[in-house]
Amino acid sequence: MRNKYSLFSLIKNALSYHENWQRAWKDPAPKKEYDAIIVGGGGHGLATAYYLAKKHNMNNIAVVEKGWIGGGNTGRNTTIIRSNYLWDASAGLYDHALKIWEGLSQELNYNVMFSQRGVMNLAHNLQDVRDLKRRTHANRLNGIDAVYLSTEEVKKFCPIINTSPDIRYPVLGGTLQRRAGTARHDAVAWGYARGADAMGVDIIQNCEVKGIKRNGDSVEGIETTKGFIKTKKVGVVAAGHSSVIANMAGLRLPLESKPLQALVSEPVKPIIDTVVMSNAVHAYVSQSDKGELVIGAGTDDYVSYTQKGSHQIVEGTLNAILELYPIFSRMRMLRQWGGIVDICPDASPILSKTSIKGLYFNCGWGTGGFKATPGSGDLFAHTIANDEPHKLNAAFNLNRFVSGDLVDEHGAAAVAH
Amino acid sequence: MFLINCPYCGERDQQEFKAGGEAHIERPKQPTELSDDEWAEYLFMRKNIKGIQFERWNHAHGCRKWFNMVRDTSNDEIKAIYKMGEKPPSQ
Numbered sequence: 259m260r261n262k263y264s265l266f267s268l269i270k271n272a273l274s275y276h277e278n279w280q281r282a283w284k285d286p287a288p289k290k291e292y293d294a295i296i297v298g299g300g301g302h303g304l305a306t307a308y309y310l311a312k313k314h315n316m317n318n319i320a321v322v323e324k325g326w327i328g329g330g331n332t333g334r335n336t337t338i339i340r341s342n343y344l345w346d347a348s349a350g351l352y353d354h355a356l357k358i359w360e361g362l363s364q365e366l367n368y369n370v371m372f373s374q375r376g377v378m379n380l381a382h383n384l385q386d387v388r389d390l391k392r393r394t395h396a397n398r399l400n401g402i403d404a405v406y407l408s409t410e411e412v413k414k415f416c417p418i419i420n421t422s423p424d425i426r427y428p429v430l431g432g433t434l435q436r437r438a439g440t441a442r443h444d445a446v447a448w449g450y451a452r453g454a455d456a457m458g459v460d461i462i463q464n465c466e467v468k469g470i471k472r473n474g475d476s477v478e479g480i481e482t483t484k485g486f487i488k489t490k491k492v493g494v495v496a497a498g499h500s501s502v503i504a505n506m507a508g509l510r511l512p513l514e515s516k517p518l519q520a521l522v523s524e525p526v527k528p529i530i531d532t533v534v535m536s537n538a539v540h541a542y543v544s545q546s547d548k549g550e551l552v553i554g555a556g557t558d559d560y561v562s563y564t565q566k567g568s569h570q571i572v573e574g575t576l577n578a579i580l581e582l583y584p585i586f587s588r589m590r591m592l593r594q595w596g597g598i599v600d601i602c603p604d605a606s607p608i609l610s611k612t613s614i615k616g617l618y619f620n621c622g623w624g625t626g627g628f629k630a631t632p633g634s635g636d637l638f639a640h641t642i643a644n645d646e647p648h649k650l651n652a653a654f655n656l657n658r659f660v661s662g663d664l665v666d667e668h669g670a671a672a673v674a675h
Numbered sequence: 676m677f678l679i680n681c682p683y684c685g686e687r688d689q690q691e692f693k694a695g696g697e698a699h700i701e702r703p704k705q706p707t708e709l710s711d712d713e714w715a716e717y718l719f720m721r722k723n724i725k726g727i728q729f730e731r732w733n734h735a736h737g738c739r740k741w742f743n744m745v746r747d748t749s750n751d752e753i754k755a756i757y758k759m760g761e762k763p764p765s766q
Contacts, residue, residue, distance in 0.1 A: 501723035512719035514696070515748075560694035561748050563725045570690050603719050660715040 260456035263367050282448060283455035288462050288484050292320045294491035294642055295480060297467050297503060299323025300332040301443070302620055302627065303495035304450035304461070305635020306642070311457035313636070314643035319459055321451075322482060324466035328447025331497050331627065334565075334597035336520050336542060336554040338533055339629040340377040340438035342397050342404050343670040347653035348606060349400035354650050355633025356437060362632055368449030370441045371547065375532050377438035378407070378416060380582075382427035382538040389669055390433045397435075407432045416532055418585050425581050427539050440533060440544055446631055470507040470617070477507075477616035493618045493642045498563065498598025500621035509612055511621065512659050513600045516557045517567035518625050519575075521594040525549030529585070537669075539578035551589065553579060557599065557625060567596040599624050604658075606665040609638050609651040618642050619656065626671055677751055682758050683738045695731035697721050698743050699763065725749050729763055 261267060261280045271279055294310060296303045299321045310316040321327075339359055341352035363369050381387045390406065397404035412432045413421045421429045451461055462484065469481035470492065479488040494503050498515040525548050533544040535554075542554035555575035558568050572594060580587055602608060602622035607630070609620045620638045623630065637651040647655065658664055680686045703709050703717055722728070728748050733741050745755040745764060755764045 499725070501721070502725050505722075505724075510716070510720040511723070512715075512721060513723050514721055515723055515725075558694075560746075561696075561723060561728060561730070562751055563749050564751050566751075568689065659719040660711045662711075 260452070282452040283461050286460045286462065288320060288322070288465065288482070288487050289460065291479075291488040292318055292460070293489065294319045294493065295487060295489045296321045296493045296495060297480070298330075298495035298497065299327040299447075299451070299461060299463065300330050300495065300497060301328065301446045301450065301631040302497075302623075302634045302638070303493075304328075304447055304454055305631055306493055306495060306620065306638045307459045307461075307635075308450045308454040308457075309636045309639035310643060311454055311459050314639060316643060317458040320462055320487070321454070321459060322462045322465045322467060322480070322487075324464070326463050327451050327461060328444055331597040331599065332443055332447045332631075334520065334595055335443060335628040336544065336552050337440045337443045337628060338377060338438075338535070338542065338544065338554070338626075339372070339441055340435050341402055341629070342377075342379070342393060342433065342435045342438070343667055344393050344396050345665055345667065346400060347665050348667050348670065349397065349402055350650045351607075351633060351637070351654065352630055353400070353402050354637070355630045358632035358636065359441065360437075362446075362449070366449040366453050368445060368452060370445045370449055372439065372441040374437050374439040375544075376415075376434055376436045377533040377535060378412065378432050378434050380412065380432040380534065380536040380538075381430045382536065383430065386538055387430050390431065393670060394433050403435055403437050405434050407434055416530065416534055418530060418583055419534065420582055420584055427578075427581070429582070438533070442547075443628060450635070467503060467506070470503070472507065472614060475613070475615055477614060491616045491618070491642055493620065493638060495620045495638070497621065497623065497627070498600050500600050500619060504619070507612075507614055507617055509614065509617070511608070511619070511656075512603050513622055514561050515563060515598050515600050516560065517562050517564065517596040518557045518599045519555040519567040519571055519594060519596045521553050521555070521572060521591050522546070523551040523553070523586075523589045524592050526551070526589070534582075536578065536582065539582070541575050541578035541582060543579060543583070550592065551586065557601070563598055565596045565598055599627075601625070604664040605667045605671040607634070607654055608656055609634065609641060609647065609654045610656040611641065611645065611647070612656060624671060677753065679732065679744070679753065680756050681734045681737060681740075682742050682756055683740050684734060687734070687737060691734060691736040693733045693735040695733050695741065698729040698731045727754065
């Protein structure tokens with residue numbers, strides 16, 4: 259039985275010097291066979307397992323992860339959550355996630371530190387203004403809160419922004435989604451892992467998938483570094499490594515994996531109480547609860563699996579940050595890192611069945627997957643359990659690259675690629 | 676960041692170059708006769724290899740010529756560079 263986290267449990271454990279907290283999840287050896295296996299123990303994979311167990315009563319399942327859970331892109335992103343996407347299909351998908359975020363800490367009994375501090379997207383040229391106004395209208399038609407702000411309103415909402423008309427890319431306006439914000443990325447992975455584990459899901463870390471065994475057009479199991487595991491359903495949620503897994507099954511995907519960088523500064527007192535994103539100059543900034551500025555940069559244009567990135571990308575981003583926020587000119591950057599993002603040609607994800615029976619892919623989230631974690635897990639669990647997509651992810655099938663029915667979200671995806 | 680040996684200009688900073696994606700994807704000879712599946716294959720499906728990949732690069736801020744590169748995408752090591760139209764080196 260899983261102990262509930264509460265004020266009472268905190269006091270009780272304080273009396274024993276916090277030495278007797280129950281383990282949040284077990285460390286099991288893989289069984290011989292599962293009803294379903296999720297490949298990839300990031301936020302999306304763990305959420306998928308959680309909802310498979312919770313909503314579809316599939317408890318004999320496992321999550322296999324080659325490293326440690328939440329150690330990939332879940333722990334490497336800038337934690338921005340928003341749902342202000344242009345098209346109806348995307349609005350449905352991302353707002354579904356945002357609605358789950360709003361009650362997630364209570365549902366998981368785990369504080370994911372979801373903070374609806376608002377996300378502002380800036381316009382720096384006339385085309386930006388037109389695009390963002392169009393997107394605001396589209397959002398409102400889809401029931402997503404969005405307002406368009408003038409330059410003065412931008413300045414009022416975030417006073418440290420330089421709105422002077424003589425900077426290289428002046429701020430001409432912006433949009434604001436007040437329900438948007440940030441969450442604590444590690445807590446999301448840990449909360450879902452704890453919740454899934456409590457319902458009997460095996461979370462198997464340090465277990466790399468080496469092959470996918472097929473019998474004709476059906477899945478039979480996976481070869482791993484911990485031996486062969488039999489299963490009829492495999493859900494792959496491997497982010498940047500999706501193509502590597504697809505290759506094992508003889509499947510082709512329309513993805514390219516590229517490094518996306520982020521960096522944090524030294525911690526300072528509260529200075530920015532919202533999230534500001536600027537597509538045109540590629541600079542995003544928010545402040546973590548520890549006080550660090552969390553800054554997102556752009557992707558490199560070449561395929562790489564190195565989890566590094568080019569220096570000039572970071573330099574370009576910091577140039578833009580300094581132009582927009584002169585107050586940061588003497589801040590020191592503490593850490594910089596890269597994550598490998600799997601980018602789809604239409605900047606929208608794939609949550610889909612494949613031509614192989616029992617093989618499902620949840621990939622292509624590219625530069626903005628974190629925000630969708632709960633919704634992605636919920637809808638992917640539905641797709642795996644019923645062998646049919648939910649109506650909210652039906653448009654995000656693999657076949658759209660054959661039919662041509664793409665969901666072009668290059669404008670709303672924020673990191674240009 | 677790495678140095679790239681442009682076959683026309685010699686060794687230059689990566690910043691001068693633009694990556695052009697997977698190499699040796701042949702343009703369909705009879706586009707009018709292609710099925711939707713074949714179009715999808717040509718337009719969208721990519722190998723996206725972790726390891727030795729053949730790709731195109733353009734010396735965008737230099738001689739502006741295109742060339743091919745063999746690169747290990749797991750560590751960004753450049754294995755070979757050859758001009759357009761030349762046969763790729765054997766693996």
